Amino acid sequence: MNIRFYNARILIQEEHADAAQSGTSVIQGELWVQKDRICYIGPGGDAAHEEPVWDEQINVNGNLLMPGLKNAHAHSVMTFLRSYADDLPLQSWLFDKIFPMEAKLSGEDAYWASKLAIMEYVSGGITAAFDMYKLKNDIARAAVESGFRMVFCGDMNDFGGTPEITEEEYVRFNSMDPLISYQLGFHAEYTTARPLMHGLAQIAHKYKAPVYLHLSETASEVAECFERYGVSPVVLMDQLGMFEYGGGGFHCVHVSEADMEILKRRGVWAVINSCSNAKLASGIAPVFKLWKQGVPLAIGTDGASSNNALDMWKEMYLTAVLAKLKEKDAEALPAEQVLKMATVGGAHAMCLKDCDVLAVGKKADLIMINLNMPNMQPQNHLIHNLVYSGAARNVSLTMINGRIVYRDGQYFIGDDPETIYREVNSTIKRMTANKI
């Protein structure tokens, strides 16, 4: 499909997520999509650029085109447990409530729960998710059918997976479909025995690949790692050679100055999950200090059972204001930087080098923002409006890989919403009726 967007405001960002905030601007003009890529950005009627034959021409009416939001830490399937177990601390929430339910999950359940997550993603302007979960074949099927870009993260731990299985998945999912990719990873230090971690580090060295894991999410996780190994989880990973080719830590709430220095030196992404960490009372990540130290930053929603929404607008807001609260400084972490974390940063964190910004040659992973809604008015500062006042309801169109998957409340993801809701509700009903 060749699609012409005209009469648009277009958000232009620096490709480097850690660049100064001055790298963000808004231009007026057109954006052309040819198949899966952006082929032109500029003023209309430019004689030097021959127009393709258009399948559709969309009048943006002065609204905004911007890169899709990147959900850099997700467990998409966990939508089935939304509001199932709230108001509990992480350990009992995870071991008493979540793990027993997940043990009952079938591939078909995972397919439908992923579809529900994808509905929430695309209607809220999320064009890619970095997903850690089992049952990847079923999630991949849901993603490809939906036209959604899914980057898997290896999920090995003591209860499932091995370095060999991770390697097999790495090879297989990275040649499966243009919408699917895979990065090496494992669940976390506190759920994974040392030999497994050691084996995974060797795979990372073999492929010169980055490694991702839940890292320093809670104070007790860090304390227990000190008991087991005498060092913090970040230091342990460094000692294991896990970050030889970079990678990322999900959460990074309880990281020391020394930990930050390692993350910076290794180019390891700190993926911030403000809502989940707040709701589980895990703490506030030191985002401002991480940024000042030069640690690359991205934002994720975590799963729906801990968050409970999969809403990057809410994440951006909380990330911004919690940084100000933590530093006791209203100037900490400017809005431009938060927007970069949620777009360019997330794309780079999950190795989506072609989906980071709106520019010629990049993948057409973009969203249209309705500025003619009360929370976007007046237009004193467009980027501040996005970060401090923007919401999922402002997303009027979502395009991934050149395909429109959501537009004005309508989903173009294969299955219809009613079927998806019915199937996910039947999953949870079956599980709770059958307590075994």
Next chain:
Amino acid sequence: MNIRFYNARILIQEEHADAAQSGTSVIQGELWVQKDRICYIGPGGDAAHEEPVWDEQINVNGNLLMPGLKNAHAHSVMTFLRSYADDLPLQSWLFDKIFPMEAKLSGEDAYWASKLAIMEYVSGGITAAFDMYKLKNDIARAAVESGFRMVFCGDMNDFGGTPEITEEEYVRFNSMDPLISYQLGFHAEYTTARPLMHGLAQIAHKYKAPVYLHLSETASEVAECFERYGVSPVVLMDQLGMFEYGGGGFHCVHVSEADMEILKRRGVWAVINSCSNAKLASGIAPVFKLWKQGVPLAIGTDGASSNNALDMWKEMYLTAVLAKLKEKDAEALPAEQVLKMATVGGAHAMCLKDCDVLAVGKKADLIMINLNMPNMQPQNHLIHNLVYSGAARNVSLTMINGRIVYRDGQYFIGDDPETIYREVNSTIKRMTANKI
């Protein structure tokens, strides 16, 4: 207008905001509105209840009817300064940026900025606001034309207003229109000389009326009050007899145990503004401790220039999760209580005794929530879904005083959206072009 809602889920709450959380339930059935009031709630086809002649019958399709959200602290006009001055601490934000712009504001400006706020309110399910600002005639005109319920709060301070003016406003606005009411109040201790406060306390005694003010919002405000008077702002108000007939404190971020004891004893509402306090780095109010001590609680958005959205869904979420963060306890402040703060609590805080819950004889101030959206699925726990995952986009209909003011993206508030946007943008353009 007589309107029948059928095929509905209906949220039923205890009238007492401080009752145990067990007081919330959801029933299935019908809700009938006759003129401005609810005249029936129950199963359909009930022979004992004669149906009025219907002007409209609305199939709720299994979705939810609930009381409108009550914005218990607002400066509606400040929409014109949204995203105008962000990332600044409260004192310099207020004195260097906000006050100079507000000095240039005309009544016509205030009318349009109020209309913009009302658009955001009704599209996000807010049916009443407790508004502190000057130019009340213009705000009242916007509210009455829009069909919006506005409760004014006296705004006297050293730069404008007197106890006499406050009294005159109190009498006049309380007999103006069914949608308009007025409560005694003043800006804050730190902006108001003692003789003015003393005079207002006398008015409160004369009318046996509650008094409202910004109270203990920042640490520096409290410290300066100690310097001036040797006591905290809460203690000073108690000494002045300000809370003889109750009242409320907006923010209540920096309150001591002794302060809480006074608030409880006097029945003074603590109105929590989580987003504004976070964004301005003022701190996290001790909501859980206030609740446990028995201080009555409500929630407000504050103004759009500090927040920056007027979104009670965001406020509910932040109030819940910040309480968990502050207490380092994921169990702190259950979702049911937060929902009560935003509905029953807010109504009682602003003395709207007839707008608190859905029950026969109450005012028809209600909203319809679309449950057939991905963030509301699956239906593991409806109230948790509302508080932890709900968003303004779930609001499909807003009714105030029996009149539908918003429905499926359409506004029925007198002026059309394009005009409102144009006028507010022209206000700010005129002000910033004309620097004097």
